[in-house]
Amino acid sequence: MMRLDPQSVADSSTDVADGDPLDGYARRSRTSPIRRLLLLLAPVIGVVGFLAIWQLSIVIFDIKKFVLPSPWNILGGIKSDPMFYVRNARTTVWESFLGFTIAFLLAMLGATIMALSKFAERAILPLAVLLQVTPLIAYAPAIVIWQGFGLKPILIMTSLVCFVPFLINGVLGLRSVDPNLLELARSVDASRREEFFRLRLPSALPSLFSAGRIAVGLALIGSVLGEFFSGSTGGLGYSVKTAQAHSLTLQLWGSVFVLAFVGAAATMLIIGLERITLQWHSSQRP
Amino acid sequence: MIGNTGVSPNGPRAMMTHPTTDAPSPVGTNEPLVSISGVSKLFSRRGRTVEALRDVDLTIGDGEFVSLLGPSGCGKSTLLRIIGGLQTADRGTVSVGGGDVQHARAAKQYGLVPQAPALLPWKTVADNVRFLTSLHRRRGSEQVMNDAEIQELLVTVGLAGFERSYPHELSGGMQQRVSLVRAFAVGAPILLMDEPFAALDEITRADMRYLLLDLWSRTHATVVFVTHSVTEAAILSDRVVVMAARPGRVAAERTIELPRPRTPEMEDEPNFHEQVRRLRADLREHHA
Numbered sequence A: 001m002m003r004l005d006p007q008s009v010a011d012s013s014t015d016v017a018d019g020d021p022l023d024g025y026a027r028r029s030r031t032s033p034i035r036r037l038l039l040l041l042a043p044v045i046g047v048v049g050f051l052a053i054w055q056l057s058i059v060i061f062d063i064k065k066f067v068l069p070s071p072w073n074i075l076g077g078i079k080s081d082p083m084f085y086v087r088n089a090r091t092t093v094w095e096s097f098l099g100f101t102i103a104f105l106l107a108m109l110g111a112t113i114m115a116l117s118k119f120a121e122r123a124i125l126p127l128a129v130l131l132q133v134t135p136l137i138a139y140a141p142a143i144v145i146w147q148g149f150g151l152k153p154i155l156i157m158t159s160l161v162c163f164v165p166f167l168i169n170g171v172l173g174l175r176s177v178d179p180n181l182l183e184l185a186r187s188v189d190a191s192r193r194e195e196f197f198r199l200r201l202p203s204a205l206p207s208l209f210s211a212g213r214i215a216v217g218l219a220l221i222g223s224v225l226g227e228f229f230s231g232s233t234g235g236l237g238y239s240v241k242t243a244q245a246h247s248l249t250l251q252l253w254g255s256v257f258v259l260a261f262v263g264a265a266a267t268m269l270i271i272g273l274e275r276i277t278l279q280w281h282s283s284q285r286p
Numbered sequence B: 001m002i003g004n005t006g007v008s009p010n011g012p013r014a015m016m017t018h019p020t021t022d023a024p025s026p027v028g029t030n031e032p033l034v035s036i037s038g039v040s041k042l043f044s045r046r047g048r049t050v051e052a053l054r055d056v057d058l059t060i061g062d063g064e065f066v067s068l069l070g071p072s073g074c075g076k077s078t079l080l081r082i083i084g085g086l087q088t089a090d091r092g093t094v095s096v097g098g099g100d101v102q103h104a105r106a107a108k109q110y111g112l113v114p115q116a117p118a119l120l121p122w123k124t125v126a127d128n129v130r131f132l133t134s135l136h137r138r139r140g141s142e143q144v145m146n147d148a149e150i151q152e153l154l155v156t157v158g159l160a161g162f163e164r165s166y167p168h169e170l171s172g173g174m175q176q177r178v179s180l181v182r183a184f185a186v187g188a189p190i191l192l193m194d195e196p197f198a199a200l201d202e203i204t205r206a207d208m209r210y211l212l213l214d215l216w217s218r219t220h221a222t223v224v225f226v227t228h229s230v231t232e233a234a235i236l237s238d239r240v241v242v243m244a245a246r247p248g249r250v251a252a253e254r255t256i257e258l259p260r261p262r263t264p265e266m267e268d269e270p271n272f273h274e275q276v277r278r279l280r281a282d283l284r285e286h287h288a
């Protein structure tokens, strides 16, 4: 593929014939409806294809149900007791949401201080890196010993894993404001507060959204891990743990499927919010 | 509470009105508005000291269009920022309308046009134009232009119909026009422009000069205009301050003897070429 069309390089939906780049432009605007439908359905086709291959392998290699169930069996397991999964999913989503929010708020506070003070940045950054490189699973039991069982240790773990991406991206974002804009604001004697809320914070939104997309997955990891260690009696992590203890392979896989679904839905929610909020931003331009 | 300082807006009175009448070309009243005397500024970075400005004396009249012309590094931007209270001089004094620059800044006496358009990407053209006036609203709001006046400026610069567009939908030249209108919308008596057209192509740039003059003729504001371009300085200004580098200083001052309003045709006249020639000679003479 030799194309000198910079816009379509990044755009996978423009698989046009080689040749005159102008030709590419003309054709692009007139993609056939079938092609467009295909592109729209591509993600679904990918997932369904993966599940189909899985299903087929189970049949071909005759793998036992209690070793690795087929997707069809797993979905059937979920369908046989949907309320069980809804109930546990609700618990985990709530924990993840709370942890995610706490992390976001605390990280914004930290990022604001760090963005305004070089000293604070240099002092806090190594701690943030340490927090990020230390595996949560290693200090999770320590948090439970310290905080006891219950929701609290789960929220602490969840917020700890979400904190660093928000902090780092927050600092980057708040610093990313155009210095010319800051100078303009100063030329009319704008207050520090106006500078923060009207210039820095909006400038930080794109990086905060990318942090949000990363943190969604981390929040689920945090709360599932929290449920493993903190004697929970609900949540998808709890459900995985009990399934393992009683060799309930279907329930184990069912919980994993529901977790995947929840994570995907939350990510899509964030991406949707991002699209609406950041229409002005270059990353959202067609 | 928006106010953050106890400064009262007792700086210079708003010396500007915004008549929409097509008044005859505004020329400096000779009444000094900005007085700079003995201003020096040193920058030290990694042990090396740069004498950005040495003993600068300059008086700018009310309503005058003054250009700062000089090679890169001669301290044009530094001087502009000192006038605007965005940087402080090491020595010397700057007074604006008899008061100090910080008061003038607090009283919204400045409209700034930076080199890059510096628009808020998340706001429409209309909101960008009002951005500066919406900051720190309680001070100096009497002079701020109203919606009708702003609309008229947008029409003047050919942006009618683009009020609801976002900056990324505009060309560089259009963005810079928004930036110009934004500065005028503050209704400030002093406009500070730091190479506002430097990033534009030559053709767009030539148009922008006359647009700027058109906007200016409606407001009687005082303009301090930084440029690298001799012809630009000559066609725009009442007076050109030629600066030299190492140390940054004022090398010469030239009054431009061309009538107003200035027109593109003037650029072909011998008189214009004579003005340009004189400026070039000044620049050459003081070039290190």
Ligand SMILES: Nc1ncnc2c1ncn2[C@@H]1O[C@H](COP(=O)(O)OP(=O)(O)OP(=O)(O)O)[C@@H](O)[C@H]1O
Binding pocket: B043, B044, B045, B050, B051, B052, B070, B071, B072, B073, B074, B075, B076, B077, B078, B079, B228, B248
């Ligand atoms: N914040 C700063 N820190 C250190 N040195 C500086 C700073 N600002 C300006 N300088 C130095 O002061 C001198 C004058 O800078 P200034 O930006 O005023 O020049 P200028 O005439 O505007 O140049 P240009 O035409 O390239 O914009 C330069 O040598 C520059 O390197």
Ligand SMILES: [Mg+2]
Binding pocket: B076, B077, B078, B194
């Ligand atoms: Mg400069």
